[in-house]
Amino acid sequence: MTTKQIYQSLWLSDIHLGCKDCKAEMLLQFLQQTKAKRIFLVGDIVDVWALKRRVYWPESHNQVLQYLMSLAKSGCELVYIPGNHDQLFKAYHGMDLADVKVSKQYRYTSITGKQILMVHGDQFDEEVCFGRFYAKLGDHLYDFLLFLNRSSSKIRHALGYPYWSLAGYIKSKIAKATEAIARYRQAVVNEAVRQGVDVVICGHIHHPELSEQQGVVYANDGDWIENCTLLCETMDGQLQLRRWDDRLKTTVELESVNLAESQALSAEKVA
Secondary structure, eight states: OOOOEEEEEEEEOOOOBTSTTOOHHHHHHHHHTEEEEEEEEOSOSBOHHHHHHSOOOOHHHHHHHHHHHHHHHTTOEEEEOOOSTTGGGGGGTTOEETTEEEOSSEEEEOTTSOEEEEOOSGGGHHHHOOOHHHHHHHHHHHHHHHHHHHHHHHHHHHTTOOOOOHHHHHHHTOHHHHHHHHHHHHHHHHHHHHHTOSEEEEOSSSOOEEEEETTEEEEEOOOTTTTOEEEEEOTTSEEEEEEEETTTTEEEEEEEEEGGGOHHHHHHHHO
8 A cells, every 4th residue: 555645735726627638537646645634725626617618527527526525524624715717616705615615815824834825816817918819819729739738648648658748838938928927926926925925825827836036935836737736835844846747656846945944035024
């Protein structure tokens, strides 16, 4: 029996259950080999938009949802911050739904005493958007990228290669996409500075990142459409960005920040 990885906290966002591009099987494998005191669901967990277009709900998507609910019932603290694709749940702000706390944003004190703000990030769309034309064009291009991603994944799987995000690679080469990511990052960091927190965790743009910006740790936990990434707080106070490796059948560390040693953060706030 595989020994479970134990964490203080986990952050998952942009799972998009109900969307045919959701990597539910990989996420379920990760959850089953992991134990955490608390799990924060940072928006777009169920893709209501996709379900309105076409009902798609395979057994793997149901298993992920049921597994998360079973964790909540067994004592794991589950907090749900709805996004734009599941915005109907924002109406339940401040309530508990089947042992799950629902909040439009959430603050948490880490094991090292750092103040962490969580937002999905869709509230910054107006600051990031280049206009209606680019927004509409971006939606169509993203759908096309996901189509290419599916085709690439099938070919790689047939050849025995592990999952790799073609969509993410292409996006990294598009100037307008990288500019939009930079604008989004700045908008989120500005909000973190305004609220006086040490760390801000978000999702929304499907671009995993862990970096220090203006004395704040900016953490985007990515998604389970393209990147299969998450954030975790280890038992010794590290904040890690991790990616599921389909070949190893476990996660690998991409970046980490030792919050206990991030003295520059607190010093800047005191100055």
